[in-house]
Amino acid sequence: MNRFEYIRPASLAEALAAASAQPGSAFLAAGTNLLDLMKGGAARPERLVDITRLPGLDRIDGLADGGVRIGALVRNSDLAWDTRIQQGFPAVAEALLSGASAQLRNAATVGGNLLQRTRCPYFYDVASGCNRRVPGSGCDAIGGENRLHAVLGWSERCIATHPSDLCVPLVALDAVVEVEGPQGAREMPLEDLHLLPGATPERETALAPGELIVAVRLPARAAAVSRHSRYLKVRERTSFAFAVVSAAAGLELEGGLIRTARLALGGVAARPWRTREAEAALEGAPPSAEAFARAADLAIAGARPSGENAFKIELARRLVARALAQALEGTPKVMPALPGSPFASTSGAIHAA
């Protein structure tokens, strides 16, 4: 672990100033990912700017147009159980409750979730080459233990995935990220926040140095699919496990046809993977197994294995079809005991409690 400065600013302006004054600064929220990375030496910030005491960032506000604005410091648990989220954007709640563990969800923040790093073990293992961690050091995941790595959007420089559950429905629902930085405020679609690795995997997001996510906005029109929304996640343990593959699906039905379709995949690429072609193919069509199968094919268009993970492509295809079918059945009236699980209907511990 490197020596670092720890600063706890009292205002947003102070925080931004503190971060931009020192190259290699990192904002610290709950630290559920960053502190682990620092202890292992995979992250070595020169300065930690603790934003947990900043005022006003922990609010969930209903907007006049029916949208919702979520402060960056809102805890995952608080967001998941917020009535406006559960009713208007149920896939977001289901995704949140399928992630991590209850203890982590009680600590982890929305902004931190968006900016969590890949779980690629070669990124964590400082003895391994990793272009994302040390540009130019190679990608030891290629040719290594990579059955859970990316099948979409990867490059010869990096085959890591973005692990977030929350981001998957957020991207499907056109969430917007509000950013404050040394150059002032700006906003961008969440879909543009995470970058594919290409030749520069070390550039993980579109944020400029010193920029801070202050809020995420869900637009009102995203609630159109609220009655037919699911988040499904294949994982190798029923709790406290990242997705092998996940999918968020939302449908708005009108007159027996799909008016709006929302679809995104998780665990398959370095960013949450919105599948607009699949959505377009669904919109205007009657909902049917055939339509869902066609959408699933389109969703994985261009996928190719980056190692021993070809099964993830087929798994993603099947999961998309399943998520659409379950969305068609309707959003569950109450949160399933095992959120996001294909086993939601089977007996088990009340995972979300």
Next chain:
Amino acid sequence: MPLETASPVAPYRRHGSNAGQPLTRRDGVLKVTGRATYAADNHPEGMLYAVPAVSSIARGRVVSLDVAAAKAHPGVVEVITPANRPPLAHDPDRKLGMFGFRIEVLQDDTVRYVNQPVALVIAETLEAATQGAALLDPRYEAQPARTGLEDGERYAPAAIGVGGPPRTAHGDLDAGLAAADRIIEECYETPAQFHNAMEPHAVVAQWDGDHVTLDMPNQAVVMSCAGYAAFFGIPAENVVIRSPFLGGGFGSKAILNGPQILAILAARMLRRPVQLALTRAQMYGPVGHRGATWQMLRLGVGAQGRLTALHHRSISATSSFEDFLEPAANASLYVYQSPAILTETEGLRLDTGTPGPMRAPGEASGSAALEVAIDEAAQALGMDPLEFRLANYAETEPGTGRPYSSKALRECYAEGARRFGWAGRPLEPRRMRDENGLLVGWGVGTALFPCPHFPAEARATLRADGTALVETAGADMGQGAWTALAQIAAEALGLDPDKVEFHLGVSTLPDGGVAGGSGHTASAGLALHNAGEDAVARLAELASRDPASPLFGAGNIGVVAREGRLHRRDDETRSESYVEILARAGAAEVVGTGRMARDEEAARTWAMYAHGAVFAEVKVDPDLGQARVSRLVGAFAAGRIVNPRLVASQYYGGMIWGLSFALQEAAVADRRTGRIMNADLAEYRVPVNADVPSLEAILVPEEDAYVNPLGIKGVGEIAVTGTVGAIANAVWHATGARVRRFPVRVEDLMGAGVG
């Protein structure tokens, strides 16, 4: 430091004897209130912290260490490397008895596995020592790592497991195969697994001249003293080990290891107490693991579904420099009747830390393969898998023909099947679905574990106030020795458990033997029982010699000890309390001693095993390949049950471990470097509560007049066996996919939905 002692529980309403009662844990309150002192909770005055720097390569040598940078770090007191390591009295490249492996204690600059200590940094604080270790920045000359079947070095071992034979043959295998109508031959793989006890390996070492006190979690408290004494060139009695509580051991805390010895050495070198506690990641190397296996099973089956031949071969991985071979093949020696049985083991040298015993070593991985192979044979014959197992029921020990001291396996099958609802199970796979369309499958596996005993001694002191002190240097890893052993002692003494003070886990007490091999309750328990009987006999002698006692002259008739009184055996109205007897004799106490005494002739004559049957239900998503266990029912017969609550807990734990083995657990080592890529509890998967919805353990009654005078068999490991196979077989029954590589993965079952 006062001796740790678990307080007696509140008086417990009992009917009958002390043993057999479901008492709650005597150490429970200490643990849940944080007052149970684990090794690293000790902070003697002036204590330093030791942190090892560990290798990131699997094979090669260290060419540089930046010792100057580490020493310059504030708080760092010393850096021990091969260049300045003080001498040890024992050559670490030589074996040291049964549990003394060749170990790495900075004897040279070679690296033999990942996470091997390459230096030890000692500092005033844990943080300084950690940073000092990081600053050493080791540089290596690396050689290619041998990480698998393809590049490891195969060899013929002299012994497997803890001194077991690498080859055992009963009958004529070729003749058995020739007589078979069908031959089933398949290969099975089990991965490297790590113990991952909640409490890491730790030690606090304090020297006083040539005496040393070690606070450390230890499963073999007294035996280990001799090992440490050998390394430090002092008499064994100069070593005191205090191990009152262990946060799990599972076999990994019975073996001497490099990091702990280096910390003890540092304490002597620096003349200050030193503490070392491994990090989770550092436990993936120097403190043992379950070695990977590649197994082959060949079964000949003849008329009425009887086995004609059983051939089990294992290639078992070990380190490049020491031999601990998972004795997986030997699991086939004891379970099913066959006129010909051949078990063979070949070694495979890899650049890993040395494996070691891990809960049901050999039995777990061997049973996993055997139980699947047996299922495959039943499938080939179109027989119900339970019926097939019954058709091959061993009425006497396979191969030797020895009678069983007791064997209620038939009752286990019957009771387990009844409670599970096995009857009506369709023979073909993919015939059952639940209301949500998930595939449902049922599987069964036979559980078996032998009954080893270890030498053990104990002392029982009846005190003038009518209470007793009983003592043995056993170990409670969480299995419940604090409670179950006290129950046995209380029964022998004729006292309520709350009248019995119990001391455990300190090497100055009488040797309690090894908490391992599922033999601790029988071994230490027998010593305590004998010590208690000895104390009662001495008390009876005082009374029967005393004309003032109502028991005067009862010497030849005998007495019965019950509820703090001695009663004449022929006339129970004539009795006297312990307090009265001791008071009149003017004695402050009487002291009895006892040792584990097993009838060796009986042990040769009778075959002794605990048995069980495990039934599993799994549900599998037909498209997504995700499998979950929905029910586990295990029925076990293990002789006399001392504490049914604790025993059920052992069975639950074993079955959950089996679930973990079947569906989750595996160390993922990079095939090029040998580095473990999931050396943490987030990515090394073991089940969470939600993975274990329904669990039932049935304690099948069994009387055993021969295994030992108490009739006790072991319960600590048996439930892992049987469970793994039962779950894999249930997965097949649900999906039709026969998975022969553990753990079963999503991609193995995705084909299940096709066609």
